[in-house]
Amino acid sequence: MAAPTYHDTKDLIACTECDALYHVVDPNPGELGVCARCHHVMIRPRRFAGMRIIMMAVTMLILMVGAIYFPFLRVEVQGLAHSASIMDAVFAFADVRLSVLSVLTAAFILLIPALRMGLLLYVLVPIVFDRPALAGARRAFRWSEVLKPWSMAEIFAIGCAVALVKVGDLARVEMGPAFWMFIGLVIVVVVQETFICSWSIWKSLDSQSA
Ligand SMILES: [Zn+2]
Incomplete structure (x- = not known):
């Protein structure tokens, strides 16, 4: 298997609490990006x-x-x-x-x-x-x-x-x-x-x- 390139990894985000890896889907302002495993809030964009x-x-x-x-x-x-x-x-x-x-x-x-x-x-x-x-x-x-x-x-x-x-x-x-x-x-x-x-x-x- 080929090693991941920068383009494969740049949309990845790791939960800082449990290290679970996710592909980022840009949230809208007010929406939260929450870890499905430990429920830690990873993304919290606000206007x-x-x-x-x-x-x-x-x-x-x-x-x-x-x-x-x-x-x-x-x-x-x-x-x-x-x-x-x-x-x-x-x-x-x-x-x-x-x-x-x-x-x-x-x-x-x-x-x-x-x-x-x-x-x-x-x-x-x-x-x-x-x-x-x-x-x-x-x-x-x-x-x-x-x-x-x-x-x-x-x-x-x-x-x-x-x-x-x-x-x-x-x-x-x-x-x-x-x-x-x-x-x-x-x-x-x-x-x-x-x-x-x-x-x-x-x-x-x-x-x-x-
Ligand atoms: Zn987590």
């Missing part, structure tokens, strides 16, 4: 998704700057008050050996999400405005997909919620502006993910390089 993803990425970057700059929490115990920003939390580990934790925390909750938004903007802005893709757009999108599991802003928010329940019994806790910005940021992250259809973005990049 104006590119522009919405761009607007949400810009919103996230603005919220992220605000969340870093403003106070996150104010804790008051027996008349003594202390307010802390996210950066105070990140650099709370004074011990040099624990400074690795500071770097990792900053990377997972701030740097990687911001880098991912930057990469998405780099890839999507030219596509949405009908311009040729920028140099290295394919590599940029591949990196944004690789970084996706390491972008953990929402995990930090869940961790904060658990910590607040515990601290709430011991001290008076007031949420600062950065706290609400961070909650807004997490909501935008979750909504944005429902608009990102990797297959549609790869298809746009392929049609430009064809």
Whole structure:
């Protein structure tokens, strides 16, 4: 049997959950491409998704700057008050050996999400405005997909919620502006993910390089 050529394989799509292979039939906007074996949604094209993803990425970057700059929490115990920003939390580990934790925390909750938004903007802005893709757009999108599991802003928010329940019994806790910005940021992250259809973005990049 002859080895498959590029033309045999270019309309194939693999389910990222169970590796089942399918021939792609272009879905209409609003239709879903669902894996018949594990029901994972592989294709989710939506009208104006590119522009919405761009607007949400810009919103996230603005919220992220605000969340870093403003106070996150104010804790008051027996008349003594202390307010802390996210950066105070990140650099709370004074011990040099624990400074690795500071770097990792900053990377997972701030740097990687911001880098991912930057990469998405780099890839999507030219596509949405009908311009040729920028140099290295394919590599940029591949990196944004690789970084996706390491972008953990929402995990930090869940961790904060658990910590607040515990601290709430011991001290008076007031949420600062950065706290609400961070909650807004997490909501935008979750909504944005429902608009990102990797297959549609790869298809746009392929049609430009064809
Ligand atoms: Zn599957």
